[in-house]
Amino acid sequence: MSKTIQTIAIGFVVAAGATVSASAETWDMPMAYPATNFQSETGAKFAECVTLGTGGVLEIQTHANGSLYSGAEIKRAIQTGQVNIGERLLSGNQNENALFGFDSIPFLATSFADSEKLWEAAKGPLSELLESQNLHLLYSVPWPSQGLYFNREVNSLADVKGLKFRSYNTASARMAELAGMLPVQIEAAELSQAFATGVAEGMVSSGSTGYDSKVWESLSHYYAVDAWLPRNYVMVNKDAWNGLDSATQGILNGCASLAEYAGDWRSIQYNEFTVGELAKNGMTTGPASPELAAELAKIGETMTAEWLETAGDEGKKIVEAFKASK
Ligand code: PCA
Numbered sequence: 001m002s003k004t005i006q007t008i009a010i011g012f013v014v015a016a017g018a019t020v021s022a023s024a025e026t027w028d029m030p031m032a033y034p035a036t037n038f039q040s041e042t043g044a045k046f047a048e049c050v051t052l053g054t055g056g057v058l059e060i061q062t063h064a065n066g067s068l069y070s071g072a073e074i075k076r077a078i079q080t081g082q083v084n085i086g087e088r089l090l091s092g093n094q095n096e097n098a099l100f101g102f103d104s105i106p107f108l109a110t111s112f113a114d115s116e117k118l119w120e121a122a123k124g125p126l127s128e129l130l131e132s133q134n135l136h137l138l139y140s141v142p143w144p145s146q147g148l149y150f151n152r153e154v155n156s157l158a159d160v161k162g163l164k165f166r167s168y169n170t171a172s173a174r175m176a177e178l179a180g181m182l183p184v185q186i187e188a189a190e191l192s193q194a195f196a197t198g199v200a201e202g203m204v205s206s207g208s209t210g211y212d213s214k215v216w217e218s219l220s221h222y223y224a225v226d227a228w229l230p231r232n233y234v235m236v237n238k239d240a241w242n243g244l245d246s247a248t249q250g251i252l253n254g255c256a257s258l259a260e261y262a263g264d265w266r267s268i269q270y271n272e273f274t275v276g277e278l279a280k281n282g283m284t285t286g287p288a289s290p291e292l293a294a295e296l297a298k299i300g301e302t303m304t305a306e307w308l309e310t311a312g313d314e315g316k317k318i319v320e321a322f323k324a325s326k
Contacts, residue, residue, distance in 0.1 A: 025057070027058065029087065030073075030074050031087045032074060032087070032189065033232075034212050035065060036212070041266065042263035046258075047060035047062050069083070071189075072092065081239065085235070088232065089233075098310040099126060102121070102318050104301065105228060107226070121318045123140075128194055134237065138253075139263070140231045141264060142264070143230050144228040144268070146206055146230070147223055147226070149219050150221045152221065161182070163201050164202070165182060165200065166203035167185050167204075168187075168188070173185065175204060179295070183199050195213070195219060203206060207271055210274065210278055215278075222275070222278050223287065233255065269281070
């Protein structure tokens with residue numbers, strides 16, 4: 001951390017001098033999740049840090065809850081320069097490249113500690129892939145471990161045959177298919193309505209998104225199966241990044257390091273709070289039955305094999321480096 005703080009301190013001093021001549025610029029930063037969610041709060045603090053650090057030369061304004069672009073639109077909007085910066089759940093783009101789904105391989109990294117190790121293994125290749133797509137990676141924060149939500153008690157997959165299952169990436173949709181459910185892609189911003197109207201009857205997600213969407217109004221059961229910890233990523237358009245002077249880049253990097261560090265902690269704390277809130281609001285919460293857990297483990301094996309096949313040598317290297325670091 002001391003190096004980060006040093007970077008920021010140097011940046012502050014240099015940028016304070018720069019304010020005299022540089023003209024102020026505002027970057028809009030679309031985000032897909034509600035303003036009160038820990039990912040959005042981390043982004044808002046990051047934006048404040050940059051605005052403060054550059055003395056207002058570069059002001060970042062966040063737009064939460066898909067209000068500027070929906071989650072599905074954000075990556076393209078940054079790539080094409082419609083906005084210079086934004087946040088996206090990258091596994092939502094796994095259809096472009098399997099590597100984007102490294103964080104959603106079932107039962108590979110199921111704790112915060114393992115998620116960090118997997119991230120260390122994947123960061124290099126993922127950054128390179130993003131650079132090749134005109135994107136510069138700033139920071140990434142994991143969602144808490146993913147559990148299963150349903151509008152009924154579920155003891156085995158026979159209980160969810162044909163159930164409409166909300167998906168948010170390739171893995172969540174594939175899990176639904178293999179479990180005999182019907183995947184329906186729905187943005188988090190639309191979730192409460194989707195459950196209230198019966199468009200969806202279950203999902204895989206964290207306690208935090210269940211809490212944000214008050215799912216207890218429509219759903220009754222939450223099973224903590226620890227499927228995976230998907231990540232959000234804050235990315236900058238590469239041309240916009242290259243157009244910044246090195247002092248400003250230093251401030252963004254420093255603020256990004258702080259955001260990643262603080263975001264990890266927020267994720268842990270928000271998880272404990274939100275899973276507790278599900279129960280307080282009347283949901284039945286707990287582990288999956290042994291039968292359900294065994295069925296899910298089998299699905300996990302199939303999905304892991306499928307991912308390794310599609311992701312090729314690069315994917316294998318990430319998984320091997322992760323396993324070696326454990
Ligand atoms: N919440 C996000 C992604 C993973 C999570 O915990 C969502 O459900 O859209």
